[in-house]
Amino acid sequence: MYAQSRHITKARTMRTAFSQNLRFLCAEAPSIAQICREIGLNRQQFNRYLSGAGLPSAHNLRRIARHFDVGEADLFTDPDHFAAARHPTTAPKLPAPLLHIGTGFADQARPLRRFLGTYHGYFCTPTWPGQVLRSLIHLKEVDGYVVSHTFERAHASDGSIRQRSTYLGLVAERGGRLCLTERPRNSVGALSETILMPEHPHQISYLQGLVVGVSAGANRRPFSTRTVWVRLEEKRTAREALADVGALPKDSPRLDPKVRRLLGDEVPLSVTLDAYPPS
Structure with a gap:
């Protein structure tokens, strides 16, 4: 009985972490519908992932991870750690020859x-x-x-x-x-x-x-x-x-x-x- 309870709790925790991390990744996209089209997933099923009502199959998990360019296991990590890893507080240092040009393309998501x-x-x-x-x-x-x-x-x-x-x-x-x-x-x-x-x-x-x-x-x-x-x-x-x-x-x-x-x-x-x- 105890083992079953732990299994249920672990599954619930995985769904919660996955849904929060997925919502984080989707926040900057123009629309959820566009993401579903690009990945090739049903909108109704994708909404279940976003709400934490279900987890994707291994096949769909791989498609989602590839679309967002993240590791499959990373999607189940602690949401705070996941967000910090995606948006580090200190920007990586560019090589000197790229500094002038490269920084010109940074932080363009909001104005565009x-x-x-x-x-x-x-x-x-x-x-x-x-x-x-x-x-x-x-x-x-x-x-x-x-x-x-x-x-x-x-x-x-x-x-x-x-x-x-x-x-x-x-x-x-x-x-x-x-x-x-x-x-x-x-x-x-x-x-x-x-x-x-x-x-x-x-x-x-x-x-x-x-x-x-x-x-x-x-x-x-x-x-x-x-x-x-x-x-x-x-x-x-x-x-x-x-x-x-x-x-x-x-x-x-x-x-x-x-x-x-x-x-x-x-x-x-x-x-x-x-x-x-x-x-």
């Missing part, structure tokens, strides 16, 4: 909270002349930083080009503008820079600006061009949004007319070796 979420990004690139590349961008908060995940997927009908790129980046707000620096997930490839601004101060459905990057073609041409981000509705799943990624003709009916207007007829400004005289 209204921009967190998922977008389709549109821009023209020398890799796809006469077309508009539609990418998928997700902005989320991680330890006070705003982190970007960008996915580009496109292929030519003749098979000559097959583009599959994933980028990770950091976002900061400066002077009412969103400044994004990204690098490819692999070790090859150049950094890209994007500066965005809302169309109106209180409207964030459309963000427009400029991007500077390097084309995905064999010649790896640096270029700059206009870009437009369109915020996606929360009810859209990540899989649905990723299915729409690709290269579209500029006159495609699948292209938002407002995006076409904001991009204009401007051809990307690019640099080639021909632009330099022989030495």
Whole structure:
């Protein structure tokens, strides 16, 4: 009887710790619905975890831990210790070369909270002349930083080009503008820079600006061009949004007319070796 009572008490303690730690992790997210979509969990079941009414299966526990980038066992630790470990009172010291740049991206979750979420990004690139590349961008908060995940997927009908790129980046707000620096997930490839601004101060459905990057073609041409981000509705799943990624003709009916207007007829400004005289 005593052993059974201890087992019940331990299970209750685990549920309480897990629910408090999970609520802590969810506090900075735009919505619980978005978290459920990203992890691929049922909202009703996730609410049971949040309330302490139940614990996830081993499979779901692993999915939750991977999403929040924490250890599975850590989710059951004392909530005070868990919170302190996630947000230490003393910030880690950056190496001197990174100090000036790195601190510029710290503590950006609060000023950029209204921009967190998922977008389709549109821009023209020398890799796809006469077309508009539609990418998928997700902005989320991680330890006070705003982190970007960008996915580009496109292929030519003749098979000559097959583009599959994933980028990770950091976002900061400066002077009412969103400044994004990204690098490819692999070790090859150049950094890209994007500066965005809302169309109106209180409207964030459309963000427009400029991007500077390097084309995905064999010649790896640096270029700059206009870009437009369109915020996606929360009810859209990540899989649905990723299915729409690709290269579209500029006159495609699948292209938002407002995006076409904001991009204009401007051809990307690019640099080639021909632009330099022989030495």
